[in-house]
Amino acid sequence: MSFDALVYQGLIGVSLAMYLWLLAAGLTIAFGVLGVVNFAHGSLYMLGGYFAFTFYLTLQMNFWLSLVFAALGGAAIGSIMERFFLRYIYHLDLAYQILLTFGFVLVFADAARIFWGGIPLIPPMPEIFDSTVPIVGRPFPVYNLFVIFFGIAASVLLWLLLDKTSWGETVRASASDREMAGALGVNIPRLFTVVFSFAAMLAALSGALGTPVRAMTPGIGTSVIIDVFIVTVIGGLGNLPGAFVAALIIGLMKAYGVLLFPDADLFMSYLIMALVLLFRPKGLLGGR
């Protein structure tokens, strides 16, 4: 395999990783702060995609605005999920959370079928992205470059938000000791709602980002969630930098797997996850 082909495939892998990263960031933040394993996280990705489609194509809005509104729509749904449902089962066994969020998966999938139908929806490519640039002598989609840029920009913003603002400090404090943060005057229930809807927003944003290249269907939520779980487990549940590294690993491995080992590519993500669980059960960056 030529060096050029490896470079090109690597870039494809990085753009794949960015969707996974945005999704995994949300999942891992929700887990880190609330301790919730949200099975419906993939469904929020799906809803984000459908929202973006509706704003962009049905309501003929500007592409950027439709991304923003789709993300806000996801945040709104997330806050409803937390405020009116999840809040009542924090004290129960983890199995109840899994059942509840899985219930949401089914509800959202059927709701999508009712509102948008079962036919895959794919809007036209926005004109500014409708071209390619030559990279190592082959046409590379501008849209994928945009996705890579978007993912990196989101990481920087996320880091600034969580590491450099007082809100971020509160979030981190509550993640490490919920009761102590509460005792110091943090309004924990409200923080939980905000953090969960923020996580939902990241999922919806990832879905919205995918609309021009990844058709939305009612089943897409369950297809993406598996990869996202693999990423968060490899990165360490609740570990944000870990999720970023793991998303890159899985994205690159998916890309190179198809190129170099077309018959074993599927099994490789599971292999990595198994190895991480065996030797670093708290995740790659999770310490021992």
Add this chain to the structure above:
Amino acid sequence: MAGKYELNRRRLLQATAAGGAVLAAPFIRPAQAQDPIKIGAQGVSSGSHADYGRQIQMGARFAAEEINTKGGIMGRKIEILYRDDELNNEVALKNARYFKAQGVNFMVGTDSSGICLALGPVLPELDLIQVFTHAATEKLTEDLVFKKGIKHIFRGSVPVYQDAILPALVFKDNKDIKRIANLGADYEYGRTSWAMFHTTLKEYRPDVEIVGETWAPFFTADFTPHLSALAARKPDLIFATPWAGEAVLMLRQATTLGVFNDIKAWWQCMGGSVDVMEGISRDVATGKFKDKLWATARYIWNWPDTAENKAFVGAFSERWGRLPNYSAECTYSAIFALKAAVEKAGSVRTADVIKALEGLELSTPAGKRVYRPEDHQAIYNVPAGRVTYNKEVAPIAHLTDLKVFPAADYYRKPPFA
């Protein structure tokens, strides 16, 4: 009091009617003749493939409505029961047992090749005939019917010969095509189609070389790694089997990667499907595929140019507000085949209907279908064509440059050595 009186009166009427029926029973022959003939249909109604289950339902219901308004089958109405198989073998088997418990007389449908191979072997135990109306693996008819002798299986749709042998006939004379590559759906259907395509093409064209193979499982959201891995090998032709919504997004991703700049042709199995055509219409209209996209389906609404087909397409579109997909036409025609067989046999007994279906000839919207007795495969012609868009012809993309090869000539024949 009034309620009580009502009840009494109703009871009295019931008793009178029942008494009358008992008295009349020896003269009305047979009393059950008015029971409906129940047909169990199943297909995918979940995920990216959900439209196929819907089309199976629309086809089945439409056939039942037409038959029922004209007096049913030997005076008995048809009743359709439908279940989602979720593309899952276990669910499909459970559905079949449910249908049996509901007393269905026949079954139709099934989208996935994987599922049809799980369902076929249990049909004798259930003592039910199923006319498969989408799943295409040749193993269903070659292995299960012909070699293992499971007579309860029939197929009213096309086998993979049409996805895999037909393109070899279409492209064999195109000398520009030397390097071929596969983007396969990673299961029975994708594997068997690709193998049959490249072996057939190589018989005609030993100079053709396979330059790449990639496989994507069901529910793949992003095919760009597969596409760019294939593009790195500079193929002239890409043979692709992911279908339904997956085909739509795969084709969009291929256009963004500029794949259509360099290839000579793309063969999309089942790309002539109505949901795929709806999904890619806009990209076809703006020339994204550079006239290099070829496809077929198990039936295409704009062929054949017969009165029967036009009447079907018109009435179906009016009834459902959609053009009929092949899974709709195949299911529709399968129910008419069952009607013809029951009337020929004068019975709904499984063994009698199997005999009547073997060798049955039937005029259908897709043209004449003959159920080959050896392997229970319906033989009928379906063209391949180039994907195009012309809003004068249809509101969605359709096929043009139609290439018709007689199915009876190129279908594999018993004994399937």
